[in-house]
Structure formats: C-alpha cells, structure tokens
Amino acid sequence: MRIYWIRAQAPRRVLALVKHLGIDAELIEKDLMAGELKAADYTALNPNGKAPTLVDGERVLWESSAIMAYLCIKQGSDMWPAHSPDEQVEVLRWLSWNDCHWANAVSPFYFEHVVKNTFGLGPPDLELLAAETAGLIRFARVLDAHLADRRYVACGRLTIADFQLASMAAYWRESDMPLDAFANILRWLDDLMRIPAWADPWPSEGEPLAAVAAR
Numbered sequence: 001m002r003i004y005w006i007r008a009q010a011p012r013r014v015l016a017l018v019k020h021l022g023i024d025a026e027l028i029e030k031d032l033m034a035g036e037l038k039a040a041d042y043t044a045l046n047p048n049g050k051a052p053t054l055v056d057g058e059r060v061l062w063e064s065s066a067i068m069a070y071l072c073i074k075q076g077s078d079m080w081p082a083h084s085p086d087e088q089v090e091v092l093r094w095l096s097w098n099d100c101h102w103a104n105a106v107s108p109f110y111f112e113h114v115v116k117n118t119f120g121l122g123p124p125d126l127e128l129l130a131a132e133t134a135g136l137i138r139f140a141r142v143l144d145a146h147l148a149d150r151r152y153v154a155c156g157r158l159t160i161a162d163f164q165l166a167s168m169a170a171y172w173r174e175s176d177m178p179l180d181a182f183a184n185i186l187r188w189l190d191d192l193m194r195i196p197a198w199a200d201p202w203p204s205e206g207e208p209l210a211a212v213a214a215r
Contacts, residue, residue: 019197
C-alpha cells in the first residue's frame with residue numbers, strides 16, 4: 001500500500017489514522033511547489049492533482065474521508081462503523097456537514113496563516129479574514145452546542161468524523177480563528193491532541209515505516 005501526501009490538512013488526517021491504527025504503508029511525500037502533484041504519472045492516479053492518494057494493489061482512492069473509511073475497513077476499526085448502518089449515517093452526517101459548512105468556514109483562516117506560511121506564499125490577508133469571521137462564528141455555534149454533552153462528534157467514540165472536522169481547526173491558535181468563546185470546541189480539540197498520532201502525524205524523513213507505525 002502506498003499513500004501520497006503533502007504537509008496539508010487533508011493528508012494530515014489520513015496520516016494520523018495510519019499511525020493511530022498501526023497500518024503498514026509506504027508514505028510518499030510529494031513536492032507541491034515543484035509541481036509534482038501536476039505531473040502526468042501522479043494525475044493518472046488522482047486527476048484532481050491533489051493529495052492524499054492511496055494505492056493498494058489495483059485500488060486507487062482519493063478524497064481523505066473515503067481513504068480513511070477504507071483503511072478502517074481493512075483494519076477492522078470502528079472509527080468507520082462498517083457493520084452499523086445507523087452509525088454510518090451519523091458519521092456521514094458530520095462528514096457532510098464538515099465538507100459543506102465547517103471546512104468552508106475555517107479554511108480561509110487556515111489558508112491565510114498556515115498554508116501561506118508553510119509554502120512561502122506571503123503574509124495573511126487580514127482584511128479578507130475580517131470578512132470571514134461571522135461565517136466561522138455561525139457554524140462554531142452549531143458544533144459547540146453539539147459537543148456540549150459529548151466528548152466526540154459521533155457515535156460516542158473517536159471516529160473519522162473527529163479527524164475530518166479537526167484537521168484545520170486544530171490550528172486555531174496559529175490561524176487566529178475566533179474560537180475562544182467556544183469552550184466545548186476547545187475541549188474537544190485539546191482532547192484530540194492527547195492522541196499521539198493526531199498530535200504528531202507527520203512521518204520523519206528516513207524513518208523506517210515500522211517505527212512510525214509502532215509509535
């Protein structure tokens with residue numbers, strides 16, 4: 001199994017799951033700034049020219065939520081509830097809510113502060129972010145209320161929905177996201193950071209894969 005990745009939020013959640021479940025996979029970092037995601041051999045796998053991409057025998061998958069579900073099925077992990085349709089619906093609800101609402105609300109802050117800094121794309125556009133604040137607060141209220149009496153987003157336990165929703169919000173301090181008033185969200189994010197694989201999902205250069213999985 002091969003997983004292609006870059007240092008960004010969608011690969012982060014897949015890599016965290018790989019490490020958390022102790023999956024044996026070849027983790028191949030692509031150089032975004034060198035154009036490796038647009039190379040013909042890569043777009044033959046992922047026509048979107050994005051990461052992550054999983055290759056497992058004849059199966060090729062892109063989209064991080066699909067990759068995470070696939071990895072859970074292979075490992076028999078209930079982080080994706082393959083054998084419970086009711087729980088699948090609950091996880092899917094929050095994956096969809098993330099992709100349609102939450103990700104759109106937090107992504108401007110993440111991009112302006114984290115992505116730009118990571119790839120040397122210049123300073124954050126603070127005027128743009130001021131215009132995005134109301135949208136973030138609107139959906140933060142929804143998530144904060146949901147988490148008021150819950151430790152995790154869905155099914156009463158850690159699922160791939162937590163990794164999906166937290167992948168950009170985990171950088172709320174670095175990104176100056178206005179989340180200080182949302183105590184339940186901050187508690188949830190702090191709890192996730194106590195999971196070693198979530199706190200440090202990135203492979204170390206030259207580190208044997210067995211050592212990564214064993215951490």
